[in-house]
Each structure stands twice: as C-alpha cells, then as structure tokens.
Amino acid sequence: MHEAISEAGEAAGSCSLVLDGKAGSQSAGALLEKARRAGAGAGDVTIHCATLEAVDTRTVQILLALQRELLASGRRFRMVDVPEPIGRLLAVTGLAALDAAQTDGADDGAR
Amino acid sequence: MAPDDRLELLGIFFEEAKEHLTTMESTLLALESNPADPDLLNQIFRSAHSVKGSSGAVGLDGVRRYTHSLEGLLQQLREGTLTLTPALADTLLRATDVLEALLAAAEHGAAPPDVSDMLAEIEVHGGGPGPVAEESGMGWGLFEDDDEPTVEPGGLRTYDVRFVPARDLLRHGLDPLLAVADLAAVGEVLHVVADPGALPSLDALDPELCHLSWTMSLRTDKSEQGLRDIFAFVEDHCQLDISVAAAGAAAAEARAPSLATPGGPTRADAQPLAPETAASEAKGAALVRAGASSTVRVDTEKIDRLINLVEELVISHSMIAAAADDRSTAGERRLREAIAAVERNLDELQYRALSVRMVAMQSVFARLSRLVRDTSSALGKDVALRLEGKDTEVDKEIGEKLADPLTHLIRNAIDHGIEPPDVREAGGKPKTGTILVRARHQGGDLLVEVVDDGGGLKTERIRDKAVALGLIDAAATPSNDELHALIFAPGFSTAQAVSDVSGRGVGMDVVKRNVEALNGAIHFESERGRGSRFELRLPLLSSIIDGLVLRVGQQMFVLPLGPVIESLRPSAAQLETILGQGEVVRIQRQSLPLVRLHALFGIEGAESNPTRAVVCVVESENCRAGLLVDELVAPARIVVKPLEKNFRRVGGVMGGTILGDGSVALIVDVPALLRAATYRGTAREEEQ
Numbered sequence: 001m002h003e004a005i006s007e008a009g010e011a012a013g014s015c016s017l018v019l020d021g022k023a024g025s026q027s028a029g030a031l032l033e034k035a036r037r038a039g040a041g042a043g044d045v046t047i048h049c050a051t052l053e054a055v056d057t058r059t060v061q062i063l064l065a066l067q068r069e070l071l072a073s074g075r076r077f078r079m080v081d082v083p084e085p086i087g088r089l090l091a092v093t094g095l096a097a098l099d100a101a102q103t104d105g106a107d108d109g110a111r
Numbered sequence: 112m113a114p115d116d117r118l119e120l121l122g123i124f125f126e127e128a129k130e131h132l133t134t135m136e137s138t139l140l141a142l143e144s145n146p147a148d149p150d151l152l153n154q155i156f157r158s159a160h161s162v163k164g165s166s167g168a169v170g171l172d173g174v175r176r177y178t179h180s181l182e183g184l185l186q187q188l189r190e191g192t193l194t195l196t197p198a199l200a201d202t203l204l205r206a207t208d209v210l211e212a213l214l215a216a217a218e219h220g221a222a223p224p225d226v227s228d229m230l231a232e233i234e235v236h237g238g239g240p241g242p243v244a245e246e247s248g249m250g251w252g253l254f255e256d257d258d259e260p261t262v263e264p265g266g267l268r269t270y271d272v273r274f275v276p277a278r279d280l281l282r283h284g285l286d287p288l289l290a291v292a293d294l295a296a297v298g299e300v301l302h303v304v305a306d307p308g309a310l311p312s313l314d315a316l317d318p319e320l321c322h323l324s325w326t327m328s329l330r331t332d333k334s335e336q337g338l339r340d341i342f343a344f345v346e347d348h349c350q351l352d353i354s355v356a357a358a359g360a361a362a363a364e365a366r367a368p369s370l371a372t373p374g375g376p377t378r379a380d381a382q383p384l385a386p387e388t389a390a391s392e393a394k395g396a397a398l399v400r401a402g403a404s405s406t407v408r409v410d411t412e413k414i415d416r417l418i419n420l421v422e423e424l425v426i427s428h429s430m431i432a433a434a435a436d437d438r439s440t441a442g443e444r445r446l447r448e449a450i451a452a453v454e455r456n457l458d459e460l461q462y463r464a465l466s467v468r469m470v471a472m473q474s475v476f477a478r479l480s481r482l483v484r485d486t487s488s489a490l491g492k493d494v495a496l497r498l499e500g501k502d503t504e505v506d507k508e509i510g511e512k513l514a515d516p517l518t519h520l521i522r523n524a525i526d527h528g529i530e531p532p533d534v535r536e537a538g539g540k541p542k543t544g545t546i547l548v549r550a551r552h553q554g555g556d557l558l559v560e561v562v563d564d565g566g567g568l569k570t571e572r573i574r575d576k577a578v579a580l581g582l583i584d585a586a587a588t589p590s591n592d593e594l595h596a597l598i599f600a601p602g603f604s605t606a607q608a609v610s611d612v613s614g615r616g617v618g619m620d621v622v623k624r625n626v627e628a629l630n631g632a633i634h635f636e637s638e639r640g641r642g643s644r645f646e647l648r649l650p651l652l653s654s655i656i657d658g659l660v661l662r663v664g665q666q667m668f669v670l671p672l673g674p675v676i677e678s679l680r681p682s683a684a685q686l687e688t689i690l691g692q693g694e695v696v697r698i699q700r701q702s703l704p705l706v707r708l709h710a711l712f713g714i715e716g717a718e719s720n721p722t723r724a725v726v727c728v729v730e731s732e733n734c735r736a737g738l739l740v741d742e743l744v745a746p747a748r749i750v751v752k753p754l755e756k757n758f759r760r761v762g763g764v765m766g767g768t769i770l771g772d773g774s775v776a777l778i779v780d781v782p783a784l785l786r787a788a789t790y791r792g793t794a795r796e797e798e799q
Contacts, residue, residue, distance in 0.1 A: 025281075028318040036313045057281060057288045058318035065313045092295035093288055094305035094325055 013043030019052045019059070028058035035066040044076035052086055060090075063098055124169045125218045126408070131158040132214070133477040135207050139200065140480045146195040155203075156185045162210070167355040173223055174213050177230070179354060181206050184233050193236065202232055204481065266332050269301065271356045275324040277348040282319055285345050291325050293341050298331025328356060407507050409467050417467070420460045427453045461750070465652050469504040472550040472559075475513050476501055479548060482518060486525045493532050493543040494525055500550035505557050506652045509629055513559065513649070516622040516633075520561045520645050521546060523619065528565030528643055538640070540564070552651065559647040568595050568637040576603065595637060599623040627731055627782060630656050632673045648673075654751050659727070660744040660776060663708045664717035667776035668740070669749055669768055674781040676728040676735070678743055681721050696726055696737040703728065706784060707739045711763060712777075717741055731782040738784070747771075751778060763787060 015038040023031065038045045045066065067077040079098055082090075090096050135158045142151040159182045166174035184203070187193040209229045216223045272294065276287040295303065303325065310322040331338070335353050342351050427449050434446035476498045487494035505513070529535075529544035536542050547562040573594050577583045582597055597603055601620040626633045631649035650656050658669040659678075677698075685697045686705070695702040705726070709717030718724040718741045726737040749768040754761060754777075765780035 025319075032313070032316065032318055039313050055288070056286050057321060057323065060288060061307075061310060061316065061322055062313070062318055064307045064323075065310055065316050068307070068310070069313055089288075089292055092300050092303060093291045094303040094327070 013041065014046065015041055015043055016046045016048060018048045019055075021051065022054040023052060023059040024054065024056040025058060028056075028062065031059060032062050035062050039066055039069045042075075044078070045070055047077075047079045048081055049079055049083065049086060050081035052083060055086060055089070060095055060098070064095070067098065121169055121218075124165050124171075125214065127165065128162050128214050131162050132207060132211050133474070134158045136204065136481055137477055139203055139207065140484060142195060143197075143200050149189070152185070152189055156182065156189055159185055164355060171217050174210070174217060175354065177213055177226055178210060180230055180233055181210065184236055199236055202236055205229065206233060267298075267330050268332070269328060269330045269356045270335065270338060271352075271354050272327045272329060272338065273325070273350070273352040274327070274342070275350040276321045276345065278320050278322075280321045280345060280348045283348060285348065287321060287323065287325075287345065287349070290342055290345050291327070294327065294329065294338065297333050297338070297341065298329045301328040301330055303327040407468055407470065413463065413467055417460070417463055420456055420463065424453065424456050424460070427456060465654060465750075466504070468507050468652065468654075470507045470510050471501060472503045472505055472510065473501040475505070475510045475517065475550075476548065478514065479517065479521060482521055483525065483546065486522055487529075490525060491531065492525060492529050494529055495543050495545050496521075497545060497547045498549075499547065503550040503552060503557070504651075505550070505649070506654075508653045509557070509649055509651075512625060512629055513647070516625045516647065517548065517559070517561065519619065519622045521548070524561060524563040524565060524643070528563040528567070530566050553648075557647075557649045557651050559649070560644060561647075562642065562644045564642040567639040567641055567643055568598070570594055570639070573597055595635070599633075627673065629653065630671045630673050655748060656751060656778075657746065657748050658778065660747050660770065661708075661727070661740040661779075662742040662744055663712070663740050664714040666712070666714050667744070667770060667774055668708065669747065669776045669778045670727060670729070670738070671778065671781060672746070674729040674731050676730050678725055678727045680724070681726050681737075683722055686721055696721070698728060698737070701735070704736045705739055706736050708779075709739070709741075711784075711787075729781050729785070731785050734785045736785050738779070749776075749778070 017031075017034055017038065019031075047063065063079075070077040087096075090098055135155050138151050138155045138158070142148065142155065145151060159178055163175050163178035163182055166172075166178060181203075184193070184206075188195060188199075193199065206229055209224065209226055212224045213226065215221075274287070274291065274294075280287055291303075291305075304327070306324045306326070307322065309324070310316070316322075329338075335355070338353050339346070339351065342349065430449040431446060431453070434442050434449055436442075437445070479498065480496055483494055483496040524546050525544075529546070530538065530540070532542040535544060545564050547560070549560045549562070551558050570591050574583070574589075577594065577597050577600075578585045580600075580603065582600060582603070583589060583594075598619045599622070603620070623633055626647055626649065629649050630653075631647060633645065633647050635643060635645040637643040656669075657672045659672060659675060661668040661670055679698070681696050681698075686694070687697065687702075688694050689702060692702060692704060694705040694707075696705045697703075705721065707719070708714070709719065721739055725740050725743055727740060727743070728735060728737050747770070749770075751766040752768055754764065754767050761777070763780050763784045764777045765783075766778045768776050768778060770776050
C-alpha cells in the first residue's frame with residue numbers, strides 16, 4: 001500500500017511534499033498535518049505528484065487551503081509533475097489553478 | 112439571429128405562453144374541485160414547465176427564473192410532499208397572475224413587476240428553490256440576453272448548473288468531486304468554477320466536511336433529467352439547480368476565463384448582470400413594440416381547404432380559357448358553367464380566407480371561471496358557471512373585445528342578480544346560483560347569451576333611481592321594458608354600496624357601447640324572482656358586416672344593420688323644427704334629430720325634400736336619430752375595407768366597400784354620426 005503523503009525534504013526554508021497513489025480519506029489526516037506545518041513555515045511549498053493516481057475532495061480542500069495561506073503570505077505554492085488524468089480532473093472541476101505550473105503571491109515579472 | 116426572426120420567435124412565445132397561462136388557470140380551478148386528480152396537476156406542471164423552457168429559449172431569463180420557482184412548488188404537489196389547500200390554491204392562482212404580469216411587461220417593454228412578495232409566499236408554502244430568491248436582488252433581467260436561444264444544431268443545449276453539496280456529504284461515503292467530474296464527462300464544459308469561499312483556514316479545516324461548491328456551464332445533448340440522474344446518489348445531500356442557458360450567453364462564457372483563480376471564488380463575469388439589465392430591457396421593449404402585431408394560430412385543415420380552393424380556381428380558369436375559344440352553343444354553356452364555378456369558389460374562398468382569423472370561444476371563456484370564483488367569493492355567494500359552445504368560432508378581434516362586456520355582465524349577474532345563499536334557500540331555490548354562458552352561430556351571427564337564475568331586475572328600484580337621476584319624470588308611467596332599458600344609461604347603477612365589483616355606475620353602459628362598437632346588438636329579458644337573460648348578437652367576422660345599401664345623390668352608402676330600427680317615408684306632418692333641437696322627425700311620439708346625409712357629406716343632386724326621400728331610424732349609445740337618404744337599395748353582406756390606408760380619416764365613415772357592380776360605397780359610422788348630431792343639437796341649444 002502506498003503512503004499517499006510524505007515529505008520530500010526541506011531546503012532553504014522551502015518545503016516539498018509528495019502525493020502518491022490514491023490521496024483520499026486514508027491520507028487526508030496526514031496531509032492536513034503536514035500542510036499545517038508547511039503553512040506555518042516561512043518558505044515556498046512544492047507538491048510532487050508524479051506518482052499520484054487519484055485525489056478526492058478532502059485532499060483538494062487541504063491543498064486549496066494551503067495554497068490560499070501561502071499566497072496570502074507572499075509565498076509560492078507549486079504542484080509539479082501532475083499526471084495528465086489528475087490535471088484533467090482538476091481542470092474540469094474548476095480546480096485547475098491548483099495544477100498551474102506555479103502560483104505565488106507576488107508578481108512573477110518582478111522576480 | 113436576425114431581428115425579424117427574433118421578433119417572430121417572441122411573437123410565438125407570447126402567444127404560446129398566454130395559452131399555457133390560460134391552461135394553468137383553468138386547470139388550477141378544476142384541481143380545486145378535484146385535488147386528487149394527478150392528470151390535472153401534471154397538466155399544470157407541463158404548462159409551467161413549457162413557459163419556463165421557452166422563456167429561457169427567447170432570453171427572458173427573469174420569467175424563466177420566476178417560473179422555475181413556481182414549478183418547484185408544483186413539483187412538491189406532484190410528489191405528494193405538499194397537499195393542495197384552499198390557501199395554496201389561492202397562492203398558485205395569484206402566482207399565475209404574477210406570471211401573466213411578468214409576461215405582459217416583457218411583451219410591452221415595461222419594467223418587470225416586483226415579484227419578491229410572491230416568491231416569498233411560494234417559499235412559505237415550501238416551493239421555490241433558493242437560487243431564484245437569491246438572485247432576485249439583481250432584477251429580473253428581462254431581455255438581459257439579446258443572444259441566441261438555447262437549442263443549437265444537433266440538439267445541443269447549454270445548461271447552467273449550480274451544485275452545493277451538503278456539509279456532511281463526505282461522511283456518507285460520497286465525493287462531490289466525482290459527481291462534478293461525471294457531469295463534465297457528458298458534454299463540453301464551457302465554464303466551471305469551484306468556489307472555496309466557505310473553506311476555513313488550515314487550522315480550522317475539517318477535511319471530512321465539504322466546504323466547496325460548484326457552478327458550471329455545460330453544452331450537451333442530454334436532457335435536464337439526464338443531468339439530474341448523474342447526481343442521483345447525492346441529490347438528497349445537496350442543492351442542485353439546473354437551468355437552460357441562452358446559447359449566446361454560453362458562447363460568451365466560453366470566451367471568458369474558465370479557470371478558478373487560487374485566491375478565492377472564481378471569476379469576474381460570474382457576477383449578476385444587473386448593470387446591463389436596464390439597457391437590455393429597453394432594447395427588448397423597443398424590439399417588441401416595433402414588431403407589435405397580432406398573430407393567430409390556424410388549423411392546417413383550414414389552410415389545406417384554402418389551397419384546394421385555389422387549385423379549383425386554376426382549373427376553372429383553364430376551363431374558361433378553353434371555352435372562350437369555342438363559339439358554339441356548347442362552348443357558351445361551358446363558359447357559363449365555368450364562370451358560375453368561379454363565382455362559387457370565390458365566395459367560398461373569401462369566407463374561408465376570412466375565417467382563418469376565427470378562434471374558438473374557448474379562448475374567451477377561459478377567464479370566466481376564475482372571474483366567477485373570485486367575484487362570488489368576494490361577495491359571499493355560491494355561484495356555479497356553466498359554459499356551452501366552447502368550440503363555436505368567432506373572429507379573433509371580436510373574441511378579444513368580447514371579454515370586457517362578458518366580464519361586466521357576469522359581475523353584474525353575481526352582484527345584482529344571484530341572491531345570497533340564505534335568501535335563495537328561503538325562496539325555495541338551490542343555495543348555489545347558476546350562470547350560463549352559451550355561444551352559438553345563428554343566421555351568420557355569433558350569439559352569446561348570459562343567463563342567470565337570480566332575482567331578476569328590480570323594476571321599482573330602477574324606477575326610483577331613474578327619477579332621482581332625472582332620467583324620467585316622477586309622474587311618468589314607462590313600461591317595464593322601457594325602465595329596464597335604463598340600466599344601459601351611463602352612470603346608472605342601483606347598487607346600494609360602491610364596491611370593487613359594482614356600484615360605480617359603470618358597467619352596463621360599457622357593455623352596450625362595446626357591443627355596438629363591434630357592430631353588434633344587445634337584448635335582454637328579465638323576470639322578477641326567476642333571473643335575467645342577456646343576448647349579445649355580433650358579426651362572426653369583424654371585417655364582414657350585414658348592411659343596408661343606400662343611395663344619396665349618386666353616392667352609395669352602407670348602413671350597418673345593427674343600429675337600424677326602422678325606415679319610413681315621413682309625411683309633412685311628421686317634420687318640424689324645434690327650438691333648441693333643430694330639424695326633427697316625429698315618430699311614435701318621439702322627436703328625433705333629422706340628419707341629412709347629403710348635407711353632412713356635401714353631396715349635390717340629392718333629394719332634399721324628406722317627404723320624397725327615406726328616413727332610416729338608427730340608435731346608438733342610447734341616442735336615436737333619423738338619417739335622410741334618397742333610396743334604400745338592398746340589404747347586403749359586405750367586406751369592410753379601411754380607408755385610412757389611402758385616404759385621410761373621414762368623419763362619420765368607418766370604412767369603404769366594393770359593391771357587386773364594382774362601385775365603391777362608404778360605410779356609415781353610426782355612433783360617430785349620432786355623437787356629431789347630438790353635439791350640434793347641444794351647440795344650437797346653447798346658442799339660443
């Protein structure tokens with residue numbers, strides 16, 4: 001059984017999380033805990049999704065809440081290597097912003 | 112869509128919507144008596160659903176949303192979660208009235224009426240889905256979309272879907288994200304927004320509770336029910352609104368940004384359309400006013416018969432052409448036969464072409480049940496309405512103008528005629544009074560009778576009122592018929608109290624004036640204690656009237672037969688000039704103003720000596736006069752042609768017609784002529 005959420009490591013204050021397998025009710029508690037920790041930190045957050053097979057509403061809500069808090073504090077939220085089926089699901093359910101290559105709270109052009 | 116096509120579509124929509132409203136009202140009334148009849152309820156629901164669907168299709172989104180709310184209430188009745196009570200029946204009837212007002216406002220380009228109270232009432236009864244009420248603050252958006260209707264090539268429709276999962280949906284093992292994904296899979300997603308507005312902070316977030324909601328525009332060939340089926344598993348745990356959107360709006364949405372922005376809910380163009388509403392309403396109003404025209408639905412059988420007649424005329428023409436070259440006796444005979452056939456065909460063609468305007472009296476009767484229900488309820492009387500001759504056909508214009516006189520007659524019958532239940536019972540009558548409205552054709556006319564089994568006219572009271580109004584002398588001894596005729600006098604009412612129903616002295620005079628304006632006549636009889644019977648005789652077609660062809664000098668006139676009382680050649684003893692009245696002719700102890708048509712129309716060479724001419728006595732609006740003409744030529748049924756298209760309006764003339772010999776005759780406008788004669792008499796009187 002896949003561990004659906006793990007921390008890939010932290011570098012220079014940034015945080016990386018890995019979403020793996022089927023992210024749903026089983027993994028939501030752990031994801032929320034890690035998301036709270038990441039949100040409380042000071043760096044950007046990257047979600048690695050290369051091996052993600054499925055997401056549910058719980059997972060999406062946690063990611064949206066995390067994204068919102070990061071943006072509010074001027075930090076970056078990124079989901080990378082999103083498999084095409086997951087990207088399509090997010091697109092048709094109005095959640096494509098999660099899957100944008102990069103979202104952040106500052107103007108990209110200023111960086 | 113081209114403006115002309117749009118106008119045509121709107122015209123059809125309004126026509127159909129009126130039919131649906133009529134059906135809804137009459138069926139609601141029937142449902143009151145048979146609340147357990149599911150067919151009646153289904154009929155009402157279908158009508159409401161049709162109005163909702165087609166109003167969305169023509170861009171009347173305000174009407175669509177209102178009807179959607181009403182439909183919600185009806186749906187609960189169908190499902191049995193609501194029971195039809197008298198209060199609910201009242202609400203439904205008034206909700207239908209409001210829908211009618213909404214449609215009328217849209218049709219005439221007026222501002223939409225405030226429907227918030229009605230919506231609130233619908234919600235109190237348990238109907239009316241949330242979004243309608245929520246959106247009511249943004250105005251009703253009549254014509255807020257000047258875009259294409261919803262049905263696109265290939266049967267595609269664009270739906271607006273709003274999906275708000277219940278907070279505990281996830282705990283039921285159901286995932287709303289999958290339902291949204293399933294919905295997206297059945298069509299083309301033009302726009303979708305996930306609204307995280309209710310999402311708490313990470314610290315407060317309980318991932319087992321659902322905080323998201325969705326709105327989506329979807330183009331698909333699925334039906335609304337097909338879309339609802341996708342949500343079958345979650346429908347008990349969510350708020351789901353699905354409505355048809357205009358295709359043009361859908362296209363606009365497709366062009367708009369379709370992705371949620373991460374910071375919050377979604378998109379700028381998801382906001383209400385209020386700023387554009389006023390301008391687009393005005394545009395819609397202008398569109399409707401510019402294209403204002405009446406339409407009538409025609410049975411295809413009538414059209415087929417017209418086509419057959421034209422084909423027969425073509426054949427007759429060929430026969431005439433062939434016979435014209437044949438100089439033999441047989442050829443002459445065939446020519447005469449062919450000409451006779453053409454005449455027959457033309458006569459029938461004329462009748463059938465004109466009858467295309469005919470509608471069934473059902474359209475006139477439709478509102479009477481509601482009228483009787485509301486009026487009798489307001490007056491605390493029990494009244495049953497019987498309608499006979501619903502299929503009798505009448506000219507559409509006459510049918511429409513007949514509604515007012517019938518309304519007045521029925522109100523008067525309930526108010527003045529039908530007695531209160533206790534009085535009826537004491538008099539040995541059934542507690543419930545009956546009003547019969549019967550329509551039929553008779554001798555080329557439409558005959559409409561209004562019969563009640565009430566107390567009949569109160570002759571003494573009429574007499575007292577007439578004396579009080581100075582209409583008759585206190586010492587006069589008029590007959591009952593003469594007294595009864597006074598009920599048509601302007602301002603005459605015997606009602607003892609002014610009410611919403613009657614008592615203001617308007618009503619019966621309006622009835623008579625309206626009927627006469629249609630070239631009709633009204634007669635009545637009344638028997639004390641037994642009731643009254645009013646008979647309205649009207650032409651079947653507004654453009655065909657029975658008249659009397661007259662000659663004045665070399666000019667031919669037609670006098671509509673309705674107002675004609677009699678004609679005579681007066682003796683010298685009958686003619687005199689009375690101070691204040693001018694020239695009069697004495698007939699049966701009455702002095703009638705003598706109107707010389709040749710003088711009125713400036714015709715030279717006419718007979719000026721009344722004893723060598725003819726006086727036609729005519730009556731209109733309670734005035735009588737004698738029209739002086741040279742000769743009565745013949746009675747005739749004529750087709751009225753308006754003059755205004757080619758000439759300026761001529762006073763005292765209502766139109767023209769072409770007589771059998773090809774000459775043109777002017778049709779006398781009797782009411783206008785008598786008003787002018789009365790005015791001149793009054794003016795002369797004042798000059799004395």
